[in-house]
Amino acid sequence: MLTLNHIREERDQIIKALSKRGLDVSESIDQIISQDKERRSLQKELDDTLAESNALSRQIGELMKSGKRNEAEEVKTQTAGLKAKSTELKDSMQSLEASMNELLYSIPNTPADIVVAGKSEEDNEVVSTHGEQVDLSDSCKPHWDLAKEKDIIDFDLGAKVTGAGFPFYKGKGAKLQRGLTRFFLEKAEEAGYLEYIPPHMINADSGFGTGQLPDKEGQMYHMENDDLYMIPTAEVPLTNIYRGSLVNSSDLPIKICGYTPCFRREAGSYGKDVRGLNRLHQFDKVEIVQIAEPNTSDAALDTMVDHVKGLLEALELPYRILRLCAGDMGFTAAITYDFEVWSAAQGRWLEVSSVSNFRTFQANRLKCRYKDADGKNQLVHTLNGSALALPRIVAALLENHQQDGDVVMPKALVPFVGFERI
RNA sequence: GGAGGUGUGACAGAGUGGUCGAAUGUACCGGUCUUGAAAACCGGCGUACCGCAAGGUACCGGGGGUUCGAAUCCCUCCGCCUCCGCCA
Secondary structure, three states: OOOHHHHHHOHHHHHHHHHOOOOOOHHHHHHHHHHHHHHHHHHHHHHHHHHHHHHHHHHHHHHHHOOOHHHHHHHHHHHHHHHHHHHHHHHHHHHHHHHHHHHHHHOOOOOOOOOOOOOOHHHOEEEEEEOOOOOOOOOOOOHHHHHHHOOOEEHHHHHHHOOOOOOEEOOHHHHHHHHHHHHHHHHHHHOOOEEEOOOOEEOHHHHHHHOOOOOOHHHOOEEOOOOEEEOOOOHHHHHHOOOOOEEOHHHOOEEEEEEEEEEOOOOOOOHHHHOOOOOOOEEEEEEEEEEEOHHHHHHHHHHHHHHHHHHHHHOOOOEEEEEOOHHHOOOOOOEEEEEEEEEOOOOEEEEEEEEEEEEHHHHHHHOOEEEOOOOOEEEOEEEEEEEEEHHHHHHHHHHHOEEOOEEEOOHHHHHHHOOOEO
16 A cells, blocks of 8 residues: 555645546545544644653652652542543544545555556557467367367366366376476576465465455455465465565565465456466466565566566467556556467467566555665565466467477477477 | 463563663674774664654554553463374
């Protein structure tokens, strides 16, 4: 969430930036500012009241010590009114804070300057396109048919055992998943990311820290008995490693990565979007995360974008990079680059990676700070990116690399999967 | 799951209900010394809010309570440790 200081100091700029998302937050912002002002004056009043009663308490202590019991009792009678007053002030302050927080939580991150205004994916900017984007829809099979024919992914079996959107990978299909995961992890390691295997469930505090809660509650699977959530992405456990911590600036940037399955309810999805591997309730992903100093986070984002580029090139897939418009970005992002691979048989682009800089938006919720050169504690910047999400990569590999009825593995992948063709 | 213990500043670790925002050590910053460094010595060193400042207030795992006054007592939740039970 935005910091109060920022809101106080940059009111107009924030409103202007968020208008790029198609939002008019001027009312909320002004309400926050006025509530904050009121909160401060209540705070002042409360502080004064407490100061007074602290002074009396000290006096009582001294009187007791010097044996003047009666005088002490006398002073005690004066404290009752102060106490009632402070309780009352504290209550109204708390309710004010609660309503202020509700407003704060409802305001998304401000888009970076370079991000264009826009409402939907139609307004996203294509930054670059790589590789040849051939339409093979006549000559090649969509991945769901091919997967069935080669018997490497079983959607029906998944539907029986669990439900739609939970496929079984089988034989070379399973090996392909395992090989891709290892390929991505080793590339991440080469790029300096420390590997973690995080928990696959998280608590509500973590969900709040990275911004899944409260507003995206319905997107996650919730274990009611234990009040835990299945992770929708490794971003959540990985970034929350640093929740509530003060990191040394000499340790920045922190670069970590991890493979996890990801669980998403995807309520309301339908049609060709969910066909085959296009959208699943459970899928595998390798995630990279950076915790960076504010003045280097833009450069860090560029290195993450380059990293993902390298992966897609090694896989010999045609892809393009989009800079999302303000309205299509996630709630917490200041700038996001999406990577899409060309699905030759479906004749459309499939999103396989999303790389974002959240700046201080998550850090503020996470309370993750570092000590700057002047010894002052400052919020860090957090960034993350998929590197990569597997299902649509698999779909694109199957569709783009068909040759004589087989699927030919890209060279770089062969040592990881252990075969050349499917 | 049962019994007991424990949770303090970046870290380690003291703390009889009033003088504790908190000893001490390490780390860190500044200085003296040194050709330089180390060591030694001196000084500084939590966060947030209000205030021009002096200063005030809050925070000792979270929440609640007792009390004029709570790091210190009580309740509760959470984490960690030990023992027992169960178990991949």
